[in-house]
Amino acid sequence: MIRVLVVDDHEVVRRGLAALLGATGDLECVGTVPDGDQVLAEVDRSAADVVMLDLSMPGRDGVSVIRALRRAGRPVGVLVLTSFQEPERVLEAMQAGADGYLLKDARGERILDGVRAVAAGGAPIDPSVARFLLTDLRQHAGLDGLTDREREVLELVRQGLPNKSIARRLQITERTVKAHVTNILLRLGVSDRTQAALLAERHLHPAGVSGG
Amino acid sequence: MRTDHSGTRQSTKTPGTGEVHCRQGRLPFESVAHDTSGRRQPAFRGEQRSETATVAVFVLLAIVAACGLAASVGAAARRTGAEEASRSFRQLAAVVAGSVVAPLLTPQLVGGSAAAEARLDLAVDRLEATAPVVAVAVRDDEGDVVWSDDPSATAAPLQPAQRTALMDRTLVLTSPDGAARDELSASVGVQATGGTPLLVEVTGRTDDLAATGARSAWTSFAPLALGALLLLQLAQLPFLWRLARRVRQHARTEAALRKAALAATGLERRRIASEVHDDVLPGLHALIYELDAQRLARVQRDGDAALFDRVAEGLRSGIRRLRALLLDLSEQRVPEQGLEAALARAADRMAATGVEVSVQAADLDRLPGPVAEVLYRCAQESLRNVAAHSGAERVDIAVAVDAAEATMTVDDDGRGFEGSRLAEKRAAGHLGLQALGDLVADQGGSLTASSSPGQGTRIVARVPLDDVRVDMGVQR
Numbered sequence: 001m002i003r004v005l006v007v008d009d010h011e012v013v014r015r016g017l018a019a020l021l022g023a024t025g026d027l028e029c030v031g032t033v034p035d036g037d038q039v040l041a042e043v044d045r046s047a048a049d050v051v052m053l054d055l056s057m058p059g060r061d062g063v064s065v066i067r068a069l070r071r072a073g074r075p076v077g078v079l080v081l082t083s084f085q086e087p088e089r090v091l092e093a094m095q096a097g098a099d100g101y102l103l104k105d106a107r108g109e110r111i112l113d114g115v116r117a118v119a120a121g122g123a124p125i126d127p128s129v130a131r132f133l134l135t136d137l138r139q140h141a142g143l144d145g146l147t148d149r150e151r152e153v154l155e156l157v158r159q160g161l162p163n164k165s166i167a168r169r170l171q172i173t174e175r176t177v178k179a180h181v182t183n184i185l186l187r188l189g190v191s192d193r194t195q196a197a198l199l200a201e202r203h204l205h206p207a208g209v210s211g212g
Numbered sequence: 213m214r215t216d217h218s219g220t221r222q223s224t225k226t227p228g229t230g231e232v233h234c235r236q237g238r239l240p241f242e243s244v245a246h247d248t249s250g251r252r253q254p255a256f257r258g259e260q261r262s263e264t265a266t267v268a269v270f271v272l273l274a275i276v277a278a279c280g281l282a283a284s285v286g287a288a289a290r291r292t293g294a295e296e297a298s299r300s301f302r303q304l305a306a307v308v309a310g311s312v313v314a315p316l317l318t319p320q321l322v323g324g325s326a327a328a329e330a331r332l333d334l335a336v337d338r339l340e341a342t343a344p345v346v347a348v349a350v351r352d353d354e355g356d357v358v359w360s361d362d363p364s365a366t367a368a369p370l371q372p373a374q375r376t377a378l379m380d381r382t383l384v385l386t387s388p389d390g391a392a393r394d395e396l397s398a399s400v401g402v403q404a405t406g407g408t409p410l411l412v413e414v415t416g417r418t419d420d421l422a423a424t425g426a427r428s429a430w431t432s433f434a435p436l437a438l439g440a441l442l443l444l445q446l447a448q449l450p451f452l453w454r455l456a457r458r459v460r461q462h463a464r465t466e467a468a469l470r471k472a473a474l475a476a477t478g479l480e481r482r483r484i485a486s487e488v489h490d491d492v493l494p495g496l497h498a499l500i501y502e503l504d505a506q507r508l509a510r511v512q513r514d515g516d517a518a519l520f521d522r523v524a525e526g527l528r529s530g531i532r533r534l535r536a537l538l539l540d541l542s543e544q545r546v547p548e549q550g551l552e553a554a555l556a557r558a559a560d561r562m563a564a565t566g567v568e569v570s571v572q573a574a575d576l577d578r579l580p581g582p583v584a585e586v587l588y589r590c591a592q593e594s595l596r597n598v599a600a601h602s603g604a605e606r607v608d609i610a611v612a613v614d615a616a617e618a619t620m621t622v623d624d625d626g627r628g629f630e631g632s633r634l635a636e637k638r639a640a641g642h643l644g645l646q647a648l649g650d651l652v653a654d655q656g657g658s659l660t661a662s663s664s665p666g667q668g669t670r671i672v673a674r675v676p677l678d679d680v681r682v683d684m685g686v687q688r
Contacts, residue, residue, distance in 0.1 A: 016501030108504025
């Protein structure tokens with residue numbers, strides 16, 4: 001039997017998930033927790049194998065619960081089950097140490113299979129969410145693959161400068177700048193400079209702090 | 213949904229902390245509620261000028277107007293004075309010529325008798341001592357000097373007007389060569405006692421004549437008129453001040469109301485969003501889990517499983533639709549995140565459905581909030597139409613801002629429609645574009661949609677920037 005702890009701030013959802021787990025022969029709901037603060041203690045008490053975790057909760061939210069579990073070194077699998085689909089939230093949760101990320105809209109079988117996969121050491125991730133991870137990975141690779149000059153150009157694009165100003169600033173011709181920009185767009189897999197600028201903003205200047 | 217559900221939720225959420233977990237993460241209600249108070253909120257941009265400035269400008273204008281009035285009244289008075297002076301000079305010249313000089317123009321005088329000349333000398337001397345007359349001369353029809361109080365006077369041909377005066381025995385005003393500016397001359401035709409027609413030239417000082425009339429009129433009138441004007445202005449000042457203040461208060465209140473209205477709709481949107489997110493969706497999810505649990509437990513036993521599956525699938529699709537609605541509702545207000553960011557997000561969302569969206573826009577940060585809001589609504593509605601009807605693969609959104617207006621163009625490569633179809637749709641009550649047009653018109657702008665089958669659709673929205681200045685030169 002795989003021991004599962006359900007964490008969600010809505011009682012109806014906790015009850016529904018418990019019922020879902022109860023309909024299987026191999027999964028067992030060993031407890032339900034309404035907020036993030038009690039998760040660590042409840043994991044220890046129930047000796048859960050897998051935590052099904054909602055991200056948005058009063059008190060300590062899902063991401064910081066994951067961090068706390070990882071910091072405490074608990075060998076528990078964490079399956080995020082949430083309605084958040086934003087790239088930032090997904091990345092945040094995965095970086096904090098989640099093992100799986102499924103959406104609440106998923107079919108019951110999918111959710112249950114996700115729990116089993118986490119318990120078996122797998123990483124079940126909703127396809128639409130996986131796309132963000134893939135994009136992020138590619139963009140990181142794309143950014144890493146830029147030459148120093150291309151990075152300089154991208155930084156100036158991020159600041160909103162037109163090609164002419166960039167050329168003047170870097171003392172190169174406008175045509176060279178254009179070539180650099182084209183190459184940058186290609187590497188980052190985006191279609192225009194606004195998107196490139198947004199991407200640079202996100203990856204190179206997270207939260208407005210430079211150097212990242 | 214279970215009836216105990218909302219009560220349960222209350223216990224797990226602290227009422228009033230006002231945080232909703234929506235699409236954008238946390239949306240702090242507090243700051244919005246603060247906004248709605250409208251107190252001490254400046255107008256969007258372009259703060260009205262202060263009462264003092266308004267009143268000062270008015271007073272300055274009034275002073276300029278008063279000075280102008282004084283100057284023109286002065287000029288008019290001077291002109292009237294000058295006319296008056298020339299009229300009295302004509303009278304004087306007529307009297308001098310007809311009653312003083314003419315009776316002494318005897319044949320002896322014409323003949324050159326010294327005694328007759330002495331008599332005329334005496335009379336003219338006496339005249340010049342009492343009246344503003346400076347010179348008198350008598351000429352014949354040849355222009356020769358018959359008599360003059362100026363010994364240096366020489367013969368000069370008569371001017372046509374003088375000749376007429378001589379023949380008709382009338383009076384004509386002349387300006388003798390080299391005469392001072394403040395002198396007037398008149399030539400009067402008279403008949404010598406012997407019957408010879410002669411011309412009497414009389415020159416008088418106008419400063420004594422004209423200036424007295426004009427200046428007295430001007431100096432007596434000006435203080436009175438200017439004083440009255442000044443008094444009137446002083447009396448107006450308090451009213452003016454109050455009026456200026458009221459106008460400014462009005463503008464401020466209106467701006468605050470507008471802001472509050474925007475904030476209120478935002479607040480309401482978020483309230484609905486949070487209710488759907490916190491109450492409706494979890495309840496529906498829970499139902500699905502229960503259904504799935506039942507289905508899984510019975511799947512081997514009987515045919516109910518298919519029914520459970522259908523119901524659960526129906527619920528799931530309902531949830532997906534609700535969630536899409538939620539995205540719209542919980543959308544952060546455009547002025548808060550900036551039009552550029554809002555458009556980028558909309559483009560991202562659209563991209564997720566497989567339609568490529570490019571956004572061309574720069575330096576939109578300085579667009580006034582209402583304008584950004586309207587343009588964003590246009591983009592949103594256009595994208596919605598593209599997704600629902602066009603079958604487009606690519607959408608280009610471009611926003612251009614100049615000093616006078618902001619223009620947004622949304623182009624798609626979809627199947628387009630005939631112009632008349634749009635009218636049909638409108639008649640049938642599909643009011644999306646119509647409502648959008650109204651929204652743009654409210655901001656004083658215009659919205660045009662152009663399309664033909666197979667040619668895609670272009671939506672152009674223009675919104676004037678009014679008095680609100682957009683500082684184009686400033687980079688982020």
